[in-house]
Amino acid sequence: MTYLDDLNPAQRAAVLHTAGPLLVLAGAGSGKTRVITYKIAYLLDRCGAEASHILAVTFTNKAAEEMRQRVARLLGSESSTVLPWIGTFHSFCTRLLRRHIESLGQGYTSDFSIYDEEDQLRLIRACSRELGLDEQQLSPRAIQARISRAKSRGLTPADVREDPEWTSTPERALMLALFEQYEHRLRAANALDFDDLLVKAVALLRQEARLRARYRAQFRFILVDEYQDTNRLQFELLLLLAAREGSPGEADSERHVCVVGDPDQSIYRWRGADLQNVLEFERHFPNTRVITLDRNYRSTKTILAVANALIRHNTDRKEKVLWTENEDGPPVGYYPAETAEDEAEFVVERIRAHLVQDPQARIAVLYRTNAQSRLFEEACRRAGVPFRLVGGFSFYKRAEVRDILAYVRLALNPWDDESLRRILNVPPRGIGQKTLEALEHLARAAQLSLWDALQVAVIERRLPERTMESARTFLQLIGRLRACAREGTIADVFRMALYETGYVQALRERTLSSSDPLDAENRLLNLEELLSAAAEADERGERLREFVDRAMLVADTDEYDPTAPVTLMTMHSAKGLEFPIVFVVGLEDGLFPHARSSTDREELEEERRLFYVAITRAQRQLYLTHACARRRHGRLAPTTPSRFLKELPRDLLQDLSLTERAPIDRSAHNGFFDPSLAPATRLSRERGQTSSLHPQASARSPSRERGASSPFREGARVRHPLYGVGRILAREESGAQILLTIAFPGIGKRKFVEGLAPLEIIS
C-alpha cells in the first residue's frame, strides 16, 4: 500500500475508482497527472490488469515518456512489468491506421504518408496555384487553419457548405473549391494530415464493428490527461472505444474511462479544442463519478493567490478556488524594463543570481510567441548561461532534415507527390521549374501520381535530352532507395538518402564556397545527428516506418529536457510542467494578450487562461516582466503594459525597478539608443525609474569578460564529432555570436558558433 500514501483522500478516491466513468476536474498543480500515473500503477499492481488493457493518452509525446518513467518507478525495479501503451491521440491513431487503414476501403494503403503543417502548406499552395487563386487574398496559412479547424470538428467539404464560418466569407466558393481540391490531392498522395489521423481512425472504428469490438474489449481502462483541450474527434474516438454500446456480452460495468482536466487551463480552443467534451461528458457517459481536487501542491500561497485573482476575471467559467498548505513564499517580482533588450538582460542577470545561489535550480522563461526567444538566447549566450530552447526550431522540422525525410518518405510511398516535389531538384540536378510544370501537367491529364508521370515522361522520352539524363538517374536513385528501405537497416536508408543523392556533397561544397558556410556547416552537423538517431533506432529494434512516423509526430515540446537548469519556451509548451523559478516575459498589450486575440471576448479569455497556466507553472518564485519599448518590424516603438497586470493584486507584487540595482550594462547598449526611444524613457521615469538606477554602468567590458571565462581560447585543442581533433585558430565576435575558426588536420579550416557547435575541449 506504500505509494497510495502519497495521495490525499480525494486523489486516492480517484485512483481507487476503477469501474465506470470518472471525471476529475481540478485546478492547476492539484495532482491530476499524478492521479493518472498512480492509477496506471494501481491497475497493474493491484487490480490484475494487463498492460495491454490500458490506454493512457497524454498531450505530448514527452509527457507520455515521463509518465511511463514515473509508472515504472512506482512499480519498483523488481517488477519487470510490461508497461501499457501511453501516448498522444495522434500517435495512437497512427498505430491503429498503419495496421488497419486498408479495411477502411478509401484507397489508402498502410504505407500512407503523414503530412505535417509544412507539407499541408505546400499542398495548399499547389492547389491554390492549380485553381489560379490569388495568394494575397487567401493566405495559405489562413486556409490551412480554417481547413484544420473544420476537419478537427469532423466536417468534410460537403458539411462545410452549411457552416456559418465558411458561408459568411466572401471567398467561400474559392475556399470550398480549395478544400475539396486539398482533400482530393491528399487522398491521391496516399497521405493523411494530422487531422486525418483522427478523422480516419474515427471513421475506421465507426465503420468496422468487428475492429471496434476488438479494441473495446482490449482497452478496458482508458485514461486521458489534459482532457480540457481535446477536440471533437478525440471525443468521438473516446465514445467509440468506451461509451456504453449496449451490445450483449460486453462487460460495461468493468469498463473504466477516466478523464482529468482543468477548464481554466484550456488554451487550445483556437485549434478546435472543445469544452463541450467536458460539459457533456456526463451526458454521454451515464453514472459518471465526478471528483474535484482543489488543493494545490505546487506553488506558494502568493503565487496561487495571484493565479486565483487573475482567473476570476474570466466570466465564462465555473468558480473554483485553489488552496495550498505551502508557505507564503516571496512576493511576485515585477520588472518594467526600458527596452526588450534590457528586459532580457534583467532576466538573465537574475537567472545567474539564482543559479549562483542554487546551482540545482530549474528555471523557465516563458513568452507568448517563439520570436521572443531570440533576445533571451542572446542574453544568455552573452552572460555564459547555458540554456535549452524548446520549440520554434524542432530538429525534425529543419529544412535539411525534412529534405532527407522527404527522400525516405517518397521511397516508402511512391504516391507522395509533396515529398517528390520537395526533393526532385534538391540538390539541384537540372530538373527545375519548367520540367516540374510539365510533369504536373502530364500527371493531371493522365491521372497519374507525379512519380508515375516522371516514369512515363522518361519512358516516352517526353523531356529534353539534358533533363532526360538527370531524370533517369533520379528514378534509379529512388529505386535503389526503395529497395534499401525494404531490406536495409534504418541507418542504411538514411545513409543512402544522405550520400547517394548528392545532398551531403552539395552541402560540403557550400561550406567551402558560399555566402554562408556556417549555415552549411550546421546543416551537416544536423544530418550527422539524424544519422545517429537512425542508428539508435536500429539498436532499439525499431522499424523504418516507426522511425519516420515518430519524426513526423514529434512536437516542439518533446525536446524539453527536465534536467536542464534554464529552459526558454512558449507558455503553451509549458503546459503540464513545473519549475521552481519562472519568468513570464513580454507582458505588453498586443504581445500578451496578443493583438489578434484581444478583441473577441472569448479569445481574450483564452489568453487570460494562458497567463493562468504560465503563472501556475511556478513553484517558489515568479517574475513578471515587460519592456516599455520594443522593436517591431525593425522599429523601436513604445508599448503598453499588459492589461492583465492590472488584474493582479498589487500587494503581492514587488516592483523590482524601484529596489533593485539594475543589472544592466549600459555600455553594451550604446548602439541601440535612438531618438524614438525617448517616449519610452519618459514612461519609465514616471514610474520612478531614472537613469541613476543604473549605477552599474561600470567599465565592465562584456567581450573581455567573455573571453576570460570561455574555455575556447585561441590555440586550444578541441574535439568535434564530425571532424575529429583540431586547434582553435581564431575567436572573434560576430553580432551576438562568437565565431571560432578551427583547423582540422587533413580537413582544413572550419568555422563554428561558440556554444552551438558540439565542441569539446581537450586538455
Added chain:
DNA sequence: TTAGTTCCCATTTTT
C-alpha cells in the same frame, strides 16, 4: 531553362 539574388511581405499559440 535554371540558379542565384534581391526585395518584400507578414508576423500567435501546435498535435
Added chain:
DNA sequence: TGGGAACTAA
C-alpha cells in the same frame, strides 16, 4: 527575420 516570390544573369 526569415521565407517566398519575382526578377535577373548565365
